[in-house]
Amino acid sequence: MIGTSISRWSMTYFAMALAWLLAALVMMVAGIGYPAADLATPNTLVLVHVVCIGWLSLAMCGALFQFVPVLVAKPLFSEKWELPALALLSAGLVLLLAGFLSLGGRLPPALWLLPLGAVMLVGGFGLVVVDLGLTAWLRPAGPARFVLVGLASLCATAAFGAVFAFALAGCAGSAGEVILAEGIPLHAVAGLGGWLTLTAMGVSYRLLAMFMLSPDVDDQQSRWTLAAGAFAVAVTVAGGALAVGFASGLNVVLSISAILGLASAVLYGRDISGMFRLRKRRHLELNMRMATLSFASLAGTGLLGIALVSIDAFTEQIGAFAFLAIFGWLSGLVLAKLYKIVAFLTWLETYGPVMGRAPTPRVQDLVAEGRATKWFVIYYAAVWIGTVTLLIAEPNTFRIAAVAMIVGVVGIAREIVRIRRLADVAGPQRLPIGTVMPHLLYANP
Structure with missing residues (x-):
């Protein structure tokens, strides 16, 4: 990284993302x-989009x-697009x-609206995709391939979301109404599974290699990991679109995905353990210690999904499943890595x-680290307790867990501010x- 230019506006993205995360937890x-x-x-649509766009997407x-x-x-295709992209994303989300x-x-x-x-x-998102896509396309090897698939998934996610928005406003005709009625799972899988998860996997490969020496x-190993994930998203988006078009149902498509x-x-777990x-x-x-808790949450998400399917309760408990995936796996990993990324970039700058x-x-x-550890422990413990409360339908106890998550996030954010100062x-x-x-x-020029 020595000699590499520092993104001027990444800190702004991180700050706004953390603000949206706190807003979601307060909600x-x-x-x-x-x-x-x-x-x-x-x-719930407000809450979901605050988390997935305001928090996770801006941080990513x-x-x-x-x-x-x-x-x-290679240098970024255009550093001038970072701030306009942030302005459009923020205004669009509001x-x-x-x-x-x-x-x-x-x-x-x-x-x-x-x-x-x-x-x-x-x-x-178009500015983000073009800027990053043209940069990664110059040398699409290793983790960069994950980013390219993630960006393609982002395009699919945004396309579905735009159709939904026009349909809800009564401007998409009968076809838009059909897509709105049947396409929400496709939108969710493309966003959470493709854009956020595959991109997080790709970036984590590089960060783990850097920070753990x-x-x-192995490139062949990561190709198989990416292939499985990319096919999952492709089957969902393409196969799901055909299923919606022919009114044949999504069960088979979603099962394969x-x-x-x-x-x-x-396969990702195998790569990371290696x-x-x-x-x-x-x-x-x-x-890195906290990232292992994120990987444990990912494993727990998979096991929870298998258990719920085996007892025919997945649909009933999909909220608890998504909560663990979003806050245990994705949000936990992002918080753990932000702590190190901000320190690393601040040192370089x-x-x-x-x-x-x-x-x-x-x-x-x-x-x-001694002071910061307790905030991460509070956060992860609260997420796991919150997942249990959702599974046993205890909303009041869940709110207590959400308060603990706020305490953890505020503590982590305070540590990040101390790093910058x-x-x-x-x-x-x-x-x-x-x-x-x-x-x-923002970073000094």
């Missing part, structure tokens, strides 16, 4: 959306703008949420220019001559 505590309301209600975009150039050893609130009667009737918000989101995963998705998760086994850094830093010319701290000197760097090494205090929300 859960307040009883807005699932589990206090049915999964199909407008309130911020990470990709920094690390895709690292994956392919309009979409306002449209859902209007649909649910919480705001005056204004369903036109839904297609307007969808168009802005498509524009924002581990050899890269689930088997392929489970196979991809198992990296842990072959690492040169024997002592695991906090971000602040001390990289004077390295070799002045005494500088280590990356680990920017963090206080160099608050834990001792004495004269904090700002040697030639260095500049980093800005909280």
Whole structure:
């Protein structure tokens, strides 16, 4: 990474993402959306899109703008598109949420907000896809292939979402109504399974190799992992679209997709365990120890899905399944990696220019792992307890777990702010001559 340019706006993406995560958790505590309301209600649609777009997608975009150039050893296609993309995504999300609130009667009737918000989101994600896609296409090897498949899945997700928004506003005709009625599982699988999960897998390969001093995963192994995941998404999107068009039902398509998705998760677990086994850094830093809890949550999600299917309760408990996948696996991994990414990028930004010319701290000197550990433990424990409360239908206890999740996230966010302010760097090494205090929300030019 030395000599690699630092994304100017990644910190802004991360900050906004964390703000949306806290907003989602506050909504859960307040009883807005699932589990206090049915999964199909407008309130739950607000909650789901705050989490999936505001939190996970913005965090993922911020990470990709920094690390895709690292994956392919080429500069980003256009650094000027990062901020306009963020503006479009933020404005589009706010309009979409306002449209859902209007649909649910919480705001005056204004369903036109839904297609307007969808168009802005498509524009924002379009900038992201073109910028990152053209960058990764220059050298689509290893983890970059996961990113390309993830971006293709994002296109499918956005397309379904746009159709849904126009259909809810009464502007998509009979075909749009049919897609709205049958296509929500396709939208969810493309977004959570393709865009977020496959992209997270690809980025994690590179980050784990960097931070554990581990050899890269064998290219042939990762190809099989990607192939299973990509086929799962392709079967869902293409096969599901045909099934909807011919009114033949989605059960077979979704069953095949689930088997392929489970196979991809198992192969990913094999790849990750190999990296842990072959690492040169024997002592695991906090971000890696916490990432193992995310991998455990992914395994737990798979086992929970198998158990629910075996007792014919998957449909009834799909909310608990999705909660563990979103907050245990994806959100847990993103929080663990943000903690390290922010420290690493802050070190590069602040001390990289004077390295070799002045005494500088280590990356680990920017963090206080002993203090931060408790916040991650609180977060993961709350997620697992929250999953159990959803399975046993205890919404009041779930709210207590959501409060604990807020405590954990606020603690982690505070640690990230301290990293950006160099608050834990001792004495004269904090700002040697030639260095500049980093800005909280963006990187120095």
